[in-house]
Amino acid sequence: MNNDIERILFDEEQIQTRVAELAAQITNDYQGKRPVIVSVLTGAVLFTVDLIKKIDLYAEMDFVDVSSYYGGTASSGTVKLLHDLKHSIAGKDVIIVEDIVDTGRTLKFLMELLEGRGATSIKVCTFFDKPAGREVEVATDYVGFDVPHEFLVGYGLDYENYYRNLPYVGVLKPEVYQKNDD
Ligand code: PRP
Ligand code: MN
Numbered sequence: 001m002n003n004d005i006e007r008i009l010f011d012e013e014q015i016q017t018r019v020a021e022l023a024a025q026i027t028n029d030y031q032g033k034r035p036v037i038v039s040v041l042t043g044a045v046l047f048t049v050d051l052i053k054k055i056d057l058y059a060e061m062d063f064v065d066v067s068s069y070y071g072g073t074a075s076s077g078t079v080k081l082l083h084d085l086k087h088s089i090a091g092k093d094v095i096i097v098e099d100i101v102d103t104g105r106t107l108k109f110l111m112e113l114l115e116g117r118g119a120t121s122i123k124v125c126t127f128f129d130k131p132a133g134r135e136v137e138v139a140t141d142y143v144g145f146d147v148p149h150e151f152l153v154g155y156g157l158d159y160e161n162y163y164r165n166l167p168y169v170g171v172l173k174p175e176v177y178q179k180n181d182d
């Protein structure tokens with residue numbers, strides 16, 4: 001699996017240092033509050049687990065499952081809700097946690113889904129932001145790193161549902177796509 005990676009963009013230590021900084025910022029910003037961490041399956045799981053352990057607050061944890069890439073390298077353009085939240089967010093301070101915001105479609109879909117459910121506030125924490133990929137306008141409140149317009153894998157980010165379990169983030173060798181994109 002490691003042999004499929006052309007170059008590493010963020011190693012495990014850089015990732016964990018940045019996660020701790022974001023958690024400290026959220027802990028500080030939500031003093032006296034009990035945020036609901038809404039993690040977006042599947043990609044955001046690794047980041048969510050690391051982040052929530054470092055947030056020093058009463059925090060709820062819930063999940064939504066949405067998908068638009070279906071394993072490939074390009075957004076299908078249609079976002080589907082595969083699984084809704086387990087708990088009500090009415091009267092709650094919600095933090096949507098994503099691994100990456102690229103075209104922005106997933107996040108826009110989620111904002112539209114969750115707005116109108118009576119949350120006190122909704123903010124977005126994404127570990128990676130790819131501003132050059134943006135096709136619809138969305139706001140991000142907490143960002144780990146801005147990344148270049150390249151297809152990345154690792155730390156939750158997948159290609160055909162693989163590579164999520166890499167502890168670092170890197171760029172796949174082109175032959176990996178070429179082998180499969182026919
Ligand atoms: C990926 C990623 C984000 C979304 C970002 O999810 O985890 O949720 O795409 O892309 P966008 O800004 O262009 O919408 P994906 O649909 O691949 O599902 P997954 O998390 O299960 O891999
Ligand atoms: Mn996702």
Ligand code: MG
Pocket residue numbers: 043069070071157158
């Ligand atoms: Mg994916």
